[in-house]
Amino acid sequence: MHSYAFEFYIISLMIISRYTSIAEELDSNKENTDITDEKQTTFPATEKSDEHVKMKGKISHLEQYKKLFNEHRKMQLSAVKSMQRFGNQEAQFKLVNVMLTQLFKNLHDARQNLTMWGFLPGDEFPQNETIRESMSKVFENTALFGDMVLRMPKAVHEFYDRNREWQLLLAWSYGFCNQSQVFEGSGETLLNLMGQEVNLVPKSADFVNPYEGDVDPKEKVPVSIVPKKATKEKERKKIPRGPRMSRTEL
Numbered sequence: 200m201h202s203y204a205f206e207f208y209i210i211s212l213m214i215i216s217r218y219t220s221i222a223e224e225l226d227s228n229k230e231n232t233d234i235t236d237e238k239q240t241t242f243p244a245t246e247k248s249d250e251h252v253k254m255k256g257k258i259s260h261l262e263q264y265k266k267l268f269n270e271h272r273k274m275q276l277s278a279v280k281s282m283q284r285f286g287n288q289e290a291q292f293k294l295v296n297v298m299l300t301q302l303f304k305n306l307h308d309a310r311q312n313l314t315m316w317g318f319l320p321g322d323e324f325p326q327n328e329t330i331r332e333s334m335s336k337v338f339e340n341t342a343l344f345g346d347m348v349l350r351m352p353k354a355v356h357e358f359y360d361r362n363r364e365w366q367l368l369l370a371w372s373y374g375f376c377n378q379s380q381v382f383e384g385s386g387e388t389l390l391n392l393m394g395q396e397v398n399l400v401p402k403s404a405d406f407v408n409p410y411e412g413d414v415d416p417k418e419k420v421p422v423s424i425v426p427k428k429a430t431k432e433k434e435r436k437k438i439p440r441g442p443r444m445s446r447t448e449l
Contacts, residue, residue: 261324265381268335272342272386279346288354295347295354299365302340306368309336320378338381341372345393349410352396359397366397373399 282298285291312333318325325331348355359365373394376382382390394400396408 260326261380264324264335265383268338268381269386271339275339275343276346279343279350282347283350291351292354292357295351296358298347299344299355299358302344303362303365303368305336305340306372309333309340310368310371313337320375337372337375338379341369341376341393342382342386342389344369345389348396349389349392349408352408352411356397369397370399 282291282294285294312329316327316330316333318330318334325334344355348359359369373390376390391400392408395402395406
């Protein structure tokens with residue numbers, strides 16, 4: 200495998216392979232959380248205390264998810280920065296096309312599952328594994344698109360602006376994420392900038408994409424394609440000429 204193809208595969212794998220990691224990691228910690236919740240229910244059984252325990256249990260699951268989500272976001276951002284430094288423009292465009300195709304497939308599948316289960320943003324944090332995984336895919340893929348369109352706008356717009364289905368999916372996921380309690384601080388800022396960049400919301404008068412062109416050309420990773428043979432200008436061979444005859448001699 201050429202190193203070009205290998206680098207392409209690694210960067211794609213860095214992002215795609217961990218789309219369900221948050222839901223899976225949350226499941227691994229669920230048992231400990233359940234034990235904690237059981238201990239909490241041993242307080243005096245009054246209507247107020249029961250309500251407090253239930254609410255506290257829901258908040259603990261949500262806060263736990265948000266912590267894992269923010270950790271995963273660091274990995275996604277790192278991968279997108281790797282894409283920015285990847286090869287030349289042609290190589291970047293190919294990589295972006297692959298990523299966007301997979302990203303919107305994930306959003307499409309997640310939307311179908313959430314619609315089938317009747318889950319809406321703002322509902323209680325889901326305990327059902329399938330719902331939680333689909334919800335997580337919406338958050339992760341929407342945030343990933345935000346990173347990509349803000350840091351690689353030219354490449355992303357090349358494909359996104361021509362695909363109406365992608366635009367409708369993103370409009371839905373944008374609204375879904377905005378109504379959740381997951382995007383806070385920098386996450387909320389990301390959604391706002393993304394929405395303006397792709398015209399999901401009107402651009403403010405002072406809107407500027409703070410990440411466009413945010414790559415040092417010296418950090419770009421050269422694509423290891425078989426080098427083209429340098430085209431050397433053919434040197435004109437000077438043919439030695441003898442003494443010329445004058446017209447009078449002719």
